[in-house]
Amino acid sequence: MNLKTIKKVAVIGATTNREKYGNIIIRDLKKKGFEIIPVTPKYDEIEGIKTVKEVKDLPKEVDLLVFVVPPKVGLEITKEALKYGFKNLWYQPGAYSEDINEYLKKNNIKAAHDLCIMVETNKN
Template identity: 25%
Template sequence: MTVESDDEIREALEYETIAVVGCSSTPGKAAHDVPAYLRDRGYDVIPVNPFADEIFGREAFDSLADIDAEIDVVCIFRPSEEVSQIVDEALERDDVDVVWTQQGIRDDEAARRARDDGRTVVQGRCMKVDHRRLIT
């Protein structure tokens, strides 16, 4: 299902473990500040960035496939043209319930594949903005 309503977004924000693909180690970048905000609000944020060893004092993984822990949400901070491959990696996992692309990022075909596989999809929305608006 593609999430549009506030109630559906609230449900997507109830999950606890978020793998952030494209997580940045650079403060001031959205791909760093949004996951930092989520960590500060109690979410378990798993950084995915093949060019970093550690982000937020936690091991950064090269890909979703390298993560042994359970993942509820895959949050994507990569260009739209990379979304398809990331969604395919997410669909290889049985534990991912939500695929969320950040503001300005979307791939309708990849979103359709995720929905067809029973995953919840949020496209082009900022988790921090929606969390501030609906949860805090």
């Protein structure tokens, strides 16, 4: 996955809690110039950015979905993401599982996992 071509990033599991990665990642990527769309049913706005409630509400031009949710939740959202045509998926450490791996393999999707998006975007 070429992070240099990524502009619009959806963060699945976004939160208003500034101590959690669902918020830290939003602030980090925003500071690096990415357009961020937080995805959460819990809040209307995070860090001054309007949220969307579900993956189906995302604009089609989102370049990357970053998962910051437990694997069980992530598997269900992965299924929804593929259903709506999103194929660039990134699973933060702790968000990936064998079940997600099997599902992606079955659907011929390669995803980034067990790498931190904040670290990897520092390399570009």
